[in-house]
Ligand code: ADP
């Protein structure tokens with residue numbers, strides 16, 4: 001799979017993201033850029049949970065090949081929505097629609113409606129850089145910039161002028177690392193390279209980097225699949241904590257993880273969303289046979 005070239009959103013100072021952008025997930029972890037995003041209130045749903053991102057009739061093609069068919073999901077505000085389903089069924093494709101990362105894949109074509117707080121994110125007047133600041137993304141493989149821990153987090157806010165000065169920037173870094181559950185572990189070595197941290201710490205650093213630019217939504221594409229069980233548990237706790245402040249969409253192939261961290265689940269199968277709803281209902285009483293088969297491990 002080709003991951004989109006992130007060059008247009010944010011570049012690390014030493015530039016390795018551009019080098020690796022064309023191959024695999026090494027380029028994936030990228031802090032979202034920043035602008036002063038207007039935050040409007042989300043449209044209420046019939047069942048009372050406010051919707052942050054509404055998608056309808058979403059089709060995605062890679063060249064002639066259709067990867068998503070008529071997808072319609074409501075991503076609820078300040079909840080964790082898990083995207084599950086067998087490999088190749090379109091989970092990453094869908095998550096990349098939500099901050100227009102598919103724009104950077106030349107052969108990808110997206111149609112349908114995706115609204116963030118009621119605003120069509122594919123409308124021509126949408127500033128994609130601003131959109132990606134509001135909808136940040138964390139990928140499977142943690143890849144801190146080849147810079148210090150401090151710089152990894154400070155870089156986005158600095159280049160986007162989010163901090164009024166040095167003290168302000170330091171505060172953003174400390175707050176972001178704290179929110180990412182990493183500050184206590186790294187506070188005495190902020191000048192050490194981010195790449196020297198353990199895998200789990202690196203992933204939390206990447207989460208801190210995403211948080212540093214004040215997103216409203218955080219997309220996570222299998223954020224724990226490169227981590228050991230202890231680091232995974234730590235990130236899962238963090239996700240649960242983050243949902244107080246952010247809307248989270250997580251792709252996971254772990255049914256246990258989906259059940260543990262999410263309140264909503266959408267089941268993808270061959271490019272279709274076959275079932276979507278409250279996680280406890282999906283896991284205890286799925287209506288679709290494909291969901292039942294998948295969560296009971298019959299295929300995947
Ligand atoms: P999942 O994340 O559920 O494993 P993907 O969204 O990665 O699924 O893939 C869905 C389908 O789209 C697959 O058939 C995959 O081969 C295809 N696909 C994904 N990314 C690309 C791409 N950059 N170019 C061409 N085809 C792609």
Ligand code: MG
Nearest residue numbers: 091092093251
């Ligand atoms: Mg995927």
